[in-house]
Amino acid sequence: MNNYTDILRQHHLKATPQRLEIANALGCNGHMSIERLYEVMLEKFNSISLATIYKNINLMIENAFIQEVKIPNEKSVYELSKDMHSHVVCTQCHEIQDIKLDLAQTTELASQTSHFKINKADLVLSGLCQKCQQL
Amino acid sequence: MNNYTDILRQHHLKATPQRLEIANALGCNGHMSIERLYEVMLEKFNSISLATIYKNINLMIENAFIQEVKIPNEKSVYELSKDMHSHVVCTQCHEIQDIKLDLAQTTELASQTSHFKINKADLVLSGLCQKCQQL
DNA sequence: CTCTGTGCAAAGCGTTTGCAAACGA
DNA sequence: TCGTTTGCAAACGCTTTGCACAGAG
Numbered sequence: 001m002n003n004y005t006d007i008l009r010q011h012h013l014k015a016t017p018q019r020l021e022i023a024n025a026l027g028c029n030g031h032m033s034i035e036r037l038y039e040v041m042l043e044k045f046n047s048i049s050l051a052t053i054y055k056n057i058n059l060m061i062e063n064a065f066i067q068e069v070k071i072p073n074e075k076s077v078y079e080l081s082k083d084m085h086s087h088v089v090c091t092q093c094h095e096i097q098d099i100k101l102d103l104a105q106t107t108e109l110a111s112q113t114s115h116f117k118i119n120k121a122d123l124v125l126s127g128l129c130q131k132c133q134q135l
Numbered sequence: 136m137n138n139y140t141d142i143l144r145q146h147h148l149k150a151t152p153q154r155l156e157i158a159n160a161l162g163c164n165g166h167m168s169i170e171r172l173y174e175v176m177l178e179k180f181n182s183i184s185l186a187t188i189y190k191n192i193n194l195m196i197e198n199a200f201i202q203e204v205k206i207p208n209e210k211s212v213y214e215l216s217k218d219m220h221s222h223v224v225c226t227q228c229h230e231i232q233d234i235k236l237d238l239a240q241t242t243e244l245a246s247q248t249s250h251f252k253i254n255k256a257d258l259v260l261s262g263l264c265q266k267c268q269q270l
Numbered sequence: 271c272t273c274t275g276t277g278c279a280a281a282g283c284g285t286t287t288g289c290a291a292a293c294g295a
Numbered sequence: 296t297c298g299t300t301t302g303c304a305a306a307c308g309c310t311t312t313g314c315a316c317a318g319a320g
Contacts, residue, residue, distance in 0.1 A: 014274065014275075014318095014319060014320075015319080016274090016275060016276080016318080016319070017318095018275080018276075019275090034309085034310090047276095047277070047278095048276085048277080049276070049277045049278065050277095050309090050310085051276080051277070051278080051279095051310085051311075051312085052275080052276055052277065054309090054310060054311070055275080055276085055311085056275090058310095058311090068207070070205040070206075070207065071205075072203070072205065072255070072257055086245070088245060088249045088251050088253070090251065097249055097251075099245055099248060099249055101241055101244065101245055103241065106236055106238065106241065106258075107260060109236065110221070110223060110234055110236055110260050111262070113234060114223045114232055114234055114260075114264075115264070115265040116223050116225065116232075116260070116262040116263060116264050116265070117262045117263045117268050118223070118260045118261065118262035119261065119262050119263075120207070120260070120261040120262070121258065121259075121260050121261075122207055122258070122259045122260075122261070123241075123256065123257070123258045123259075124256075124257045124258075125242060125245050125249075125251070125253045125255070125256050125257075126253065126254065126255040126256075126257070127246070127251040127252045127253035127254050127255070128251060128252045128254075129249075129250070129251050130250040130251070133252050149293095149294060149295080149299065149300075150294080151293080151294070151299090151300065151301080153300085153301075154300095169284085169285090170284095182301095182302070182303095183301085183302080184301070184302045184303065185284090185285085185302095186285085186286075186287085186301085186302070186303075186304095187300080187301055187302065189284090189285060189286070190286085190300080190301085191300090193285095193286090
């Protein structure tokens, strides 16, 4: 159980109990949809409002405390900001894993061919996880 | 100006005038949001309904005639299905370019570390296009 | 104490659905 | 002709907004 008070403040966000719990939930679960986050939050705050979740998620994104992950054919999920990484998603059970991949060469090649100044690479790999391959 | 009648039928879609124009618009413009597509369609069909656009877009995705492209911080765009490729997007002017990148090695490495059986790689590179770099 | 955040209810907006008429094959 | 598609209007669901009260700093 981490304490996110300082990290929230570093991102210019007041440390309210609701925000601490959002941070904690994302820290424990890795990636969560709004829907799932709301369920989890309800267990701690029996009268929390969806509006509160949305307001905070949006603020946290603006302040780069969290990030949205867009996944093909699925709802977006949210995760705490961390070093650049890619995602692997199972098309059957919808599990999402982080994966560290070196995309430096790919990005370099892409900026040469496109003449873009590239500063971010979002990669989502889709397939079957180990469990689902066996079914 | 291509004729998409046959290609639509290969994807088990009747070739209605509306569908032919959606295909043509995507063929000419590369990537379009629903909103932009509606504008363009209105020029050819003065009483086309947004519902028709949505119904067709969804059908066309189901039948793999087109694909959705999810882009960070932007609305989704749609494109005709073609060989696997990645996207480069300008965060300033929102231009989108296709780019051919060999992700075989990256994907192979990813499947080894994750133990996933990977069959698709969606990569979106964000940055500044040549023009916007100069401003 | 002041300003921000919360919860509630209502509004907003993009997307989907149901239906009768029009149309493709 | 028959089954599908279209356009319209209504319904739907997710997200945002306005406001009064509560809470963080």
